[in-house]
Amino acid sequence: MNKRIAGLVLAGALALSPLAASVADAESSYVTVKSGQTLSGIASAHRTTYQHLASINHISNPSRIYPGERIYLTAGSAPAPAKPKPKPTSSTSSGTRIVNQAAKYIGTPYVWGGSSTKGMDCSGLTYATFKALGKSLPRVASSQYHASKKVSSPQKGDLVFVHDGSGSVYHVAIYVNSTTWLESEHPGAGVNYYHPWSKSVYYGRIAV
Structure with a gap:
């Protein structure tokens, strides 16, 4: 009986809860840039191209990425670019x-x-x-x-x-x-x- 319970506990420990799984999926959808990394290197490690990553992450200059920046790996995971704020207009012409x-x-x-x-x-x-x-x-x-x-x-x-x-x-x-x-x-x-x-x-x- 104890062995059976122990086996169930062990099996449960290997399985991720739905919440943990969703967190893992979210974290696997992007890479946090570390010092020395390049966009082409990240692309190669994830079997894609730097052009694709630049496009979905709205990166205008692929040679410039910064430590701590998130590089999303799929189009659906990347946030939409921020809309520019309208310039304030004078109430009096x-x-x-x-x-x-x-x-x-x-x-x-x-x-x-x-x-x-x-x-x-x-x-x-x-x-x-x-x-x-x-x-x-x-x-x-x-x-x-x-x-x-x-x-x-x-x-x-x-x-x-x-x-x-x-x-x-x-x-x-x-x-x-x-x-x-x-x-x-x-x-x-x-x-x-x-x-x-x-x-x-x-x-x-x-x-x-």
């Missing part, structure tokens, strides 16, 4: 920031050559607006035009450059929409929203 900043100067009187709240001309408004947003612009309208990226379809916050018909820029405003510019228009008017008053215009964009 660049154009809206430009218009909102320029609107802070509404009511400032027109002063030729000025660029402060005491008084500003057309390019003084754009100069002060972009400076407040961390962007340095040339001081005069024609130079601001040359510093901008030329666009044919304006968006909110773009710059409107009025020219004399021969291409010479003499005024700049901020585009709000198809019926509105924000600008320091002329003496006696100052900074405010105005209806577009010229069709001889170029459009430029300054990123902020």
Whole structure:
């Protein structure tokens, strides 16, 4: 009787429980890289190719594997590559920031050559607006035009450059929409929203 029981115990000791078997299967599905090992060496030891292991493990450079890294041996055992996190987007567009900043100067009187709240001309408004947003612009309208990226379809916050018909820029405003510019228009008017008053215009964009 004792021998029979002993035999049963011995037989049971040789058999793996379902839980132990599942752990063993999981561990046999990958290799933990040790110092000095190469992907081709691991592949050769498991009768496969390094190209296959690189593919299922999403390894872009097969010559670079690191100690402690898991190399999965079958496609079904390898985890899916992590999805890249979407880049955070600003809740306020660049154009809206430009218009909102320029609107802070509404009511400032027109002063030729000025660029402060005491008084500003057309390019003084754009100069002060972009400076407040961390962007340095040339001081005069024609130079601001040359510093901008030329666009044919304006968006909110773009710059409107009025020219004399021969291409010479003499005024700049901020585009709000198809019926509105924000600008320091002329003496006696100052900074405010105005209806577009010229069709001889170029459009430029300054990123902020």
